[in-house]
Amino acid sequence: MSPPINVAAHLARMAAAEPDRPAVHFPTRGVKPNGPTEYATLTFAQLHADSDAVAHGLTCAGVGRGTRVALMVPPSLDFFSLTFALFKVAAVPVLIDPGMGVKNLGTCLGEAAPEAFIGVPKAHLARRVLGWGKKTIRTTINVGRGRFFCHHGIADLRASGRTLGAFPVPEVGADDTAAILFTSGSTGVAKGVVYTHGIFAAQVEMLRTTYGIEPGEIDLCTFPLFALFGPALGMTCVIPDMDATRPARIDPAKAVAQIRQFGVTNLFGSPAVIRRLGEWGRTAGESGRLTTVRRAISAGAPVPAGVIEAFTRMLPEAAQVFTPYGATESLPVANIGSREILGETRALTEQGRGVCVGRPVAGMRVEVVAISDGPIPEWDDSLCLPPGEIGEFVVRGPVVTKQYFHRPLAMKRAKIHDPKTGEILHRMGDVGYKDTCGRLWFCGRKSHRVVTPRGTLFTDQVEPVFNTLSWIFRTALVGVTRDGVTYPVVCVELLKSRPRMCEAPLDLLLLRQARRFAHTASIEWFLVHPGFPVDVRHNSKIFREELADWADKKIGKTWPWPPGKPPWTPEVIG
Numbered sequence: 098m099s100p101p102i103n104v105a106a107h108l109a110r111m112a113a114a115e116p117d118r119p120a121v122h123f124p125t126r127g128v129k130p131n132g133p134t135e136y137a138t139l140t141f142a143q144l145h146a147d148s149d150a151v152a153h154g155l156t157c158a159g160v161g162r163g164t165r166v167a168l169m170v171p172p173s174l175d176f177f178s179l180t181f182a183l184f185k186v187a188a189v190p191v192l193i194d195p196g197m198g199v200k201n202l203g204t205c206l207g208e209a210a211p212e213a214f215i216g217v218p219k220a221h222l223a224r225r226v227l228g229w230g231k232k233t234i235r236t237t238i239n240v241g242r243g244r245f246f247c248h249h250g251i252a253d254l255r256a257s258g259r260t261l262g263a264f265p266v267p268e269v270g271a272d273d274t275a276a277i278l279f280t281s282g283s284t285g286v287a288k289g290v291v292y293t294h295g296i297f298a299a300q301v302e303m304l305r306t307t308y309g310i311e312p313g314e315i316d317l318c319t320f321p322l323f324a325l326f327g328p329a330l331g332m333t334c335v336i337p338d339m340d341a342t343r344p345a346r347i348d349p350a351k352a353v354a355q356i357r358q359f360g361v362t363n364l365f366g367s368p369a370v371i372r373r374l375g376e377w378g379r380t381a382g383e384s385g386r387l388t389t390v391r392r393a394i395s396a397g398a399p400v401p402a403g404v405i406e407a408f409t410r411m412l413p414e415a416a417q418v419f420t421p422y423g424a425t426e427s428l429p430v431a432n433i434g435s436r437e438i439l440g441e442t443r444a445l446t447e448q449g450r451g452v453c454v455g456r457p458v459a460g461m462r463v464e465v466v467a468i469s470d471g472p473i474p475e476w477d478d479s480l481c482l483p484p485g486e487i488g489e490f491v492v493r494g495p496v497v498t499k500q501y502f503h504r505p506l507a508m509k510r511a512k513i514h515d516p517k518t519g520e521i522l523h524r525m526g527d528v529g530y531k532d533t534c535g536r537l538w539f540c541g542r543k544s545h546r547v548v549t550p551r552g553t554l555f556t557d558q559v560e561p562v563f564n565t566l567s568w569i570f571r572t573a574l575v576g577v578t579r580d581g582v583t584y585p586v587v588c589v590e591l592l593k594s595r596p597r598m599c600e601a602p603l604d605l606l607l608l609r610q611a612r613r614f615a616h617t618a619s620i621e622w623f624l625v626h627p628g629f630p631v632d633v634r635h636n637s638k639i640f641r642e643e644l645a646d647w648a649d650k651k652i653g654k655t656w657p658w659p660p661g662k663p664p665w666t667p668e669v670i671g
């Protein structure tokens with residue numbers, strides 16, 4: 098049997114097979130870290146019926162096939178009903194991370210040109226005050242009490258829809274647009290990625306087969322974009338008590354209480370969440386063990402090995418933390434588990450070989466092509482670089498999205514047409530290489546590479562070398578140009594709780610570390626920064642463009658140094 102094309106069909110299947118199994122648990126009040134919390138629960142049959150009612154309501158409100166709908170509702174029972182309802186009516190939800198800030202949100206909404214806006218009162222308030230989507234939005238729906246100056250309230254739509262029975266889900270084609278998902282915008286303004294029903298269907302299957310997820314599992318989903326996959330994979334979804342736009346502020350004690358109360362088996366989490374849980378586990382010791390968890394899947398950004406290590410200590414022996422590699426434009430591309438990372442690849446990462454992101458998942462193919470900033474309109478096998486050579490990752494397969502929404506320039510830069518197969522290939526904008534076992538090693542974003550007269554440096558080959566120093570929280574490689582020559586500069590964010598003895602000779606210790614490896618030996622500038630600018634969603638993607646400007650200004654004062662004499666004398670260190 099071929100997998101269903103409309104993701105909503107998974108819900109219908111579960112409602113028929115396991116009507117009484119809980120689909121979503123939502124904490125009605127704040128989660129109590131030290132005791133059972135009250136939850137509102139929807140079974141699969143109830144979620145199916147409720148999303149049918151909402152689907153009828155949406156149809157009455159004029160939201161139907163192809164309507165672009167900005168959805169600004171945090172994870173909740175309504176979020177699940179609404180998203181499935183939107184798929185049922187074959188509308189096109191536009192999902193933007195509110196964590197990117199109001200200005201960027203406005204730009205993205207302007208670009209997505211939504212025709213309807215469904216949101217909580219706070220989102221409607223922002224829309225009205227900031228004039229989001231004024232030119233295109235003709236239907237507004239409030240998710241909360243009453244209509245709140247909108248055309249409709251969700252309760253009214255649901256009530257009128259309830260009388261109409263089952264919703265006849267229209268046929269959709271694999272190539273029909275299913276949603277527009279925005280990237281995090283860590284290398285410029287976020288881009289709208291066009292998802293088709295075929296891509297969602299393929300993602301569900303890939304997640305199922307790659308991770309062996311079974312119906313009946315219980316998922317704590319701290320990464321809203323993945324929330325939908327839980328019920329589609331037949332899992333019960335426990336909604337965390339956290340601000341979904343600020344994962345780094347999750348209260349680990351609450352998450353642990355939820356994991357224990359429901360016997361959570363799967364965790365979809367952003368790296369920031371895994372970090373916080375691991376830190377909590379360090380102090381909790383043996384009493385912090387999460388005995389029911391089978392796997393954690395941390396997607397969307399690099400996860401340092403130390404973070405993985407701390408979290409795996411909280412898990413049973415057989416459980417693993419997986420770090421799928423991919424992007425909004427194509428996810429998953431490759432996969433690796435904590436056993437391989439901690440047992441083998443971490444040591445190489447710390448020597449500057451890049452971060453191993455594993456092998457391509459079944460169905461995906463990854464090639465490496467020479468680094469260039471210009472377009473590659475057509476694919477040719479001669480573009481492929483041999484194993485070991487660093488280039489840009491190019492991916493093909495069933496989860497590769499074919500277009501950006503209204504972004505012809507980004508399309509030219511990122512997509513390649515294969516004239517032999519007709520496929521569209523995606524350039525990841527990431528650089529790395531394949532090893533002889535077929536594993537991929539991520540070396541950084543293409544746009545973050547630093548081209549110096551002595552060679553090109555890549556962020557994820559340089560930074561891990563310094564990150565091993567015990568008093569460093571994280572580092573960021575940037576380039577600063579003087580008289581037409583680019584110099585590599587490593588910005589350093591120190592650990593808040595570092596030993597005092599390290600204060601004085603920081604530069605010398607860093608310089609000594611740089612001299613240990615050929616590829617970092619040319620680095621002579623180190624600048625301590627009070628706190629890196631990072632993305633809100635993952636709290637880990639460093640805005641290196643911003644840091645480069647900061648470094649340029651900072652160095653400006655001390656420039657130029659005497660010829661042949663950097664600001665300190667390397668000879669004095671051993």
Ligand SMILES: Nc1ncnc2c1ncn2[C@@H]1O[C@H](COP(=O)(O)OP(=O)(O)OP(=O)(O)O)[C@@H](O)[C@H]1O
Pocket residue numbers: 280281282283284285286287288396397398399400420421422423424425426452454525526527539541542638
């Ligand atoms: N497992 C991983 N290890 C290392 N890096 C990863 C991993 N998974 C994802 N990434 C990084 O995250 C990127 C994808 O992130 P996302 O799609 O959220 O948008 P973005 O690339 O951050 O934003 P934009 O494209 O707007 O700059 C990848 O291209 C890669 O650089």
